[in-house]
Amino acid sequence: MNFDYTLAFAKELDQADPLASLRKDFLFPKQNGEQFIYLCGNSLGLQPKAARExxxxxxxxxxxxxxxxxxxxxxxxxxxxxxxxxxxxxxxxxxxxxxxxxxxxxxxxxxxxxxxxxxxxxxxxxxxxxxxxxxxxxxxxxxxxxxxxxxxxxxxxxxxxxxxxxxxxxxxxxxxxxxxxxxxxxxxxxxxxxxxxxxxxxxxxxxxxxxxxxxxxxxxxxxxxxxxxxxxxxxxxxxxxxxxxxxxxxxxxxxxxxxxxxxxxxxxxxxxxxxxxxxxxxxxxxxxxxxxxxxxxxxxxxxxxxxxxxxxxxxxxxxxAGFMETLRIKSETLTAYLIFAVNQVNKELGFEQFKVITPTEAADRGAQVSIIAKDKGKEIFQQLVAHQVLGDWREPNVIRLSPVPLYNSFEDVFKTAELMLKISKEILI
The missing domain is CATH 3.40.640.10 (Type I PLP-dependent aspartate aminotransferase-like (Major domain))
Incomplete structure (x- = not known):
């Protein structure tokens, strides 16, 4: 698939997503009254709404x-x-x-x-x-x-x-x-x-x-x-x-x-x-x-x-959802779009601030993209969290982002990349 680095394109992918309705089955954490873009399902998955029941x-x-x-x-x-x-x-x-x-x-x-x-x-x-x-x-x-x-x-x-x-x-x-x-x-x-x-x-x-x-x-x-x-x-x-x-x-x-x-x-x-x-x-x-x-x-x-x-x-x-085969199709596209978006951020910055260490071949990765932040990584990660994007940090310099097909969207991915770009410009340039 040929990707575009635009919000409109991300929304098009979400509109065509047969699993998009599953997102409503989960509860998202909030900060200062705003819902997080949650990209930490590799560490703790979101709460299903049915869990309390x-x-x-x-x-x-x-x-x-x-x-x-x-x-x-x-x-x-x-x-x-x-x-x-x-x-x-x-x-x-x-x-x-x-x-x-x-x-x-x-x-x-x-x-x-x-x-x-x-x-x-x-x-x-x-x-x-x-x-x-x-x-x-x-x-x-x-x-x-x-x-x-x-x-x-x-x-x-x-x-x-x-x-x-x-x-x-x-x-x-x-x-x-x-x-x-x-x-x-x-x-x-x-x-x-x-x-x-x-x-x-x-x-x-x-x-x-x-x-x-x-x-x-x-x-x-x-x-x-x-x-x-x-x-x-x-x-x-x-x-x-x-x-x-x-x-x-x-x-x-x-x-x-x-x-x-x-x-x-x-x-x-x-x-x-x-x-x-x-x-x-x-x-x-x-x-x-x-x-x-x-x-x-x-x-x-x-x-x-x-x-x-x-x-x-x-x-x-x-x-x-139809179990794993259906979810896998979306997962491969979500992670591919995230890798594409991270590379676009580097192009906008003019240097490789974010190095993806997760395999680029879809068959060799799951719903996770690990990224080395080469300069001021922890500060960038903390600013992501402060702006309602929640992934996780692994010492010494890795940000892990996990777009989960059950509840994450392509819009989540695009907005995360845009925020990475904005924060990096403010901190590094």
Whole structure:
């Protein structure tokens, strides 16, 4: 598509957008009575208008049914997670049996590594991307130490080439092949939180399996952002949070994926809890853990009803949108327009003040554009916030802007670029 850097063109794109009406399903923050242009969905998604209603319904169930709410009412809590499973599955490309909402992200990462990180003498290493989100780094380090290994020896990090910011798929595959006989687990993010790079998950999985390793992904920045095919790509396991692109509220419930090929593998360790026990026999309270079929067998504690209700409110909007394929079309165009607009700002300034480090190829990025601000970046970012544009800042010099197809518009993108230009002229020239 050929873009024009005008407000009229941005409005034309919005008028032709089949998803534009979804914007009204969300609540936008305000400052001094003015609504923000919100471009921080990569960190915390907006509140669906339905969130308060579903939460109040569950509060009413608690009030009116108390403990009987587990088995009575329209949506008994005992089985509430099952409706979410049917809505989660299309978002990550899985069957409902392969997914389950439970716990929070890093807790689930630990629980899944109990099952899928199985180090042995000679094959004990984990390969991951350099610069992964700190939670992943800490979880992996602690798991390695738990098994008696030194993280400096057991963790292999794949770094960008000199002078670059993102990884080449061939470099990842080459590293996996080079260390193949030593690797027990390949564990990557789906989308890198800092650069917004979407890794070739299918290629990484094939390379990991060819090396004899298991393969898992942290999808914190991928689930609800990019179309995934976890089952078809033969990924062993994955987990994600729901509060970023899936708008389930701060600290929202996490989700897990376990490929069905592992369901009957009795050699897998797991940290068991009674909610993962066989559902039909759970209340017999018998000794000896017998897991429920599918991903539900990795549950530990009982259903977190309130967080699940908030997640459910957002998942229904995804369903209305047609799930990920429809959203992806708009997402690619939104981010392309943002990259185009940033380049136009540089042209107007006469120098490259803003360097985009997110991949320019649509297939290699999600709904995020990371921008190095070369001079006075933090001051510019603070002025953006002061003028009702809310992205986020990452030290030392990166502004992350995430136009989310569920609720952002092309007009949002154009106005943000215009404000970047105006502020830069005032501060730098």
């Amino acid at each position: 579903v939460l109040e319904q569950q509060m009413a169930n608690w009030e009116n049914l108390a403990v009987e709410g587990w088995f009575e009412g329209e949506d008994p809590w005992m089985f509430y997670h099952k409706e979410l499973k049917s809505l989660m599955a299309p978002i990550v490309g899985a069957s409902p049996l392969e997914v389950c909402p439970m716990n929070t992200l890093t807790v689930n990462l630990h629980l899944l590594m109990v099952s899928f990180y199985k180090p042995q003498p000679g094959r004990f290493k984990i390969i991951m991307e350099a610069g992964a989100f700190p939670s992943d780094q800490y979880a992996i380090e602690s798991q390695v130490r738990f098994h008696g290994y030194d993280p400096k020896e057991a963790i292999i990090e794949v770094s960008p080439r000199a002078g670059e910011y993102t990884l080449h798929t061939e470099d990842i595959i080459a590293q996996i092949a080079e260390h193949g006989a030593e690797i027990a687990l390949v564990l990557f993010g789906g989308v890198n939180y800092f650069t917004g790079q979407w890794f070739d998950m299918e290629a990484i999985t094939k390379a990991g399996h060819a090396a004899g390793a298991l393969v898992g992904f942290d999808l914190a920045h991928a689930a609800g952002n990019v179309p995934l095919k976890l089952h078809d790509w033969d990924i062993d396991f994955a987990c994600w949070c729901s509060y970023k692109y899936q708008n389930a509220g701060p600290g929202g419930i996490s989700g897990i994926f376990v490929h069905e090929k592992h369901f009957t593998d009795t050699s897998l360790n797991r940290f068991a809890g009674w909610w993962g026990y066989q559902e039909a026999q759970r209340f017999k309270m018998e000794k000896g853990f017998v897991p429920e079929a599918g991903a539900d067998g990795w549950q530990v504690s009982c259903t977190q009803v309130m967080p699940m209700a908030l997640y459910h409110a957002s998942l229904k909007i995804f369903e209305k």
